[in-house]
Amino acid sequence: MTKGKQLFSAADIDGAVGKIASGIGDEFKGDFRECALVGIHQQGVPLAERICRALEKKFGSAPVLGKLDISMYRDDIGNRMRLPPIRETEIPFDVNGSSIILVDDVLSTGRTIRAALDALTDYGRAGLIRLAVLVDRGNPEFPIRADYVGFTAHPPEKMKVVVRFEEDGEPGIYAVEWKNQNL
Amino acid sequence: MEWTRKDLLSLYDLNAEEIECILDTAAEFKKVSQRRVKKVPALRGKTVVNFFVEPSTRTRVSFELAEQRLSADVVNMQAQSSSLLKGETLLDTVKNIEALQVDLVVMRHSATGAQAFIASKLKCGVINAGDGAHSHPTQALLDIFTMREKKGTVKGLKVTILGDILHSRVARSNMWGLLKLGAHVTLAGPSTLVPREFESVPGVRVCHNLEEAVEGADVVNLLRIQHERQTAGFFPGIGEYARFFGINSDNMKLMKPDVLIMHPGPINRDVELSGEVADCSNSVILEQVTNGLAIRMAVLFLVAGCVKK
Numbered sequence: 001m002t003k004g005k006q007l008f009s010a011a012d013i014d015g016a017v018g019k020i021a022s023g024i025g026d027e028f029k030g031d032f033r034e035c036a037l038v039g040i041h042q043q044g045v046p047l048a049e050r051i052c053r054a055l056e057k058k059f060g061s062a063p064v065l066g067k068l069d070i071s072m073y074r075d076d077i078g079n080r081m082r083l084p085p086i087r088e089t090e091i092p093f094d095v096n097g098s099s100i101i102l103v104d105d106v107l108s109t110g111r112t113i114r115a116a117l118d119a120l121t122d123y124g125r126a127g128l129i130r131l132a133v134l135v136d137r138g139n140p141e142f143p144i145r146a147d148y149v150g151f152t153a154h155p156p157e158k159m160k161v162v163v164r165f166e167e168d169g170e171p172g173i174y175a176v177e178w179k180n181q182n183l
Numbered sequence: 184m185e186w187t188r189k190d191l192l193s194l195y196d197l198n199a200e201e202i203e204c205i206l207d208t209a210a211e212f213k214k215v216s217q218r219r220v221k222k223v224p225a226l227r228g229k230t231v232v233n234f235f236v237e238p239s240t241r242t243r244v245s246f247e248l249a250e251q252r253l254s255a256d257v258v259n260m261q262a263q264s265s266s267l268l269k270g271e272t273l274l275d276t277v278k279n280i281e282a283l284q285v286d287l288v289v290m291r292h293s294a295t296g297a298q299a300f301i302a303s304k305l306k307c308g309v310i311n312a313g314d315g316a317h318s319h320p321t322q323a324l325l326d327i328f329t330m331r332e333k334k335g336t337v338k339g340l341k342v343t344i345l346g347d348i349l350h351s352r353v354a355r356s357n358m359w360g361l362l363k364l365g366a367h368v369t370l371a372g373p374s375t376l377v378p379r380e381f382e383s384v385p386g387v388r389v390c391h392n393l394e395e396a397v398e399g400a401d402v403v404n405l406l407r408i409q410h411e412r413q414t415a416g417f418f419p420g421i422g423e424y425a426r427f428f429g430i431n432s433d434n435m436k437l438m439k440p441d442v443l444i445m446h447p448g449p450i451n452r453d454v455e456l457s458g459e460v461a462d463c464s465n466s467v468i469l470e471q472v473t474n475g476l477a478i479r480m481a482v483l484f485l486v487a488g489c490v491k492k
Contacts, residue, residue: 072223
């Protein structure tokens, strides 16, 4: 995979995670007992973990952490020859009545979030659902917007925005050409 | 890795990575059946035809339920009520089905290779639910999934498949899948039903003595004894088979204490295994059925993703 053009640095990511955590903490006034952070595979998962750690640090407690794979809810099955492998879904709390913050690294068309909402609905009736994203590309195909945003970025359509964390090597946010991507 | 096949015909064709991909996908689909809403929209709008030229109840019901839990539209066709009786060729029959804009065909047929032939001619995805004595990939996959779930890994496991190996597509599919994942396979049973030729496959041991076959086994997978074989002279009688090859609490002592007792079903109590063994805590026969549903959901999902419009 080519590295691509860097849009934001690793330090910028840390700053954005802190900003998102502050926003969440303010909304819930530091009380996360009815709250859950659900990271959407793939990169929403490590992002949710980081937000959780930031909340723990700032407020002394954090919401329960979950993860969601939306492969079974995609609207493009059969349109792509290569299906990404299904990753683990773990919803270790009762969705009914919960305040859930969906977390994803990049908000683009909004279809992933639409699928995540359908998936959560099959688990129960959430009290409220918020969306936290690291990067908002500002070009949704659906009427979906994020409640907590790290950065906005507008690379050309043909570029994919890729978020890399420390464990991926060369952390930062990059714009990479679509054809070189692994979905 | 990504799944790239529009058909699932035989485990012989797959590599270890592809098999693991199905198992990993099935692990996630297993969770769906444990939820409040046991359904996902993955195959919504897709049409699946269950074309069972050779009849089946258990496999067909399992596939049908898997398809429904994926929100697919399901059509069932049985040979007895089909145009094949009117002299239509198999290929014409299936092409007619395809003309109805069907996405997937799940097929069982008594002739080896029928599904492979059809798959090469159709744009729809084809899933083999059993062809002759050749292949039954979803059964072997659910067996292997059960072993992996209980033992953590399949690699290095001592697996004994016991019974009428000669006529069994379940045995063959299990054998290929297990060898690809690094298990040790013993095929066992009466010499009339377990030909030595199988030893030409690297990694396979053939055994006509029960005690030797099950000693130290991690898994014992029992095949159903069909009464028709008795009348064809393969063994003198059901009673004799049960006496020499039936699993009971005595010969279970030769196996590892945490051995898995498996059977594709339906079981014949006191033939392949005693009632006591069927109901003991080592028996995972009912879990196999649950896992079968998850495996079939996974296979339908993966194959559907590769069927081009």
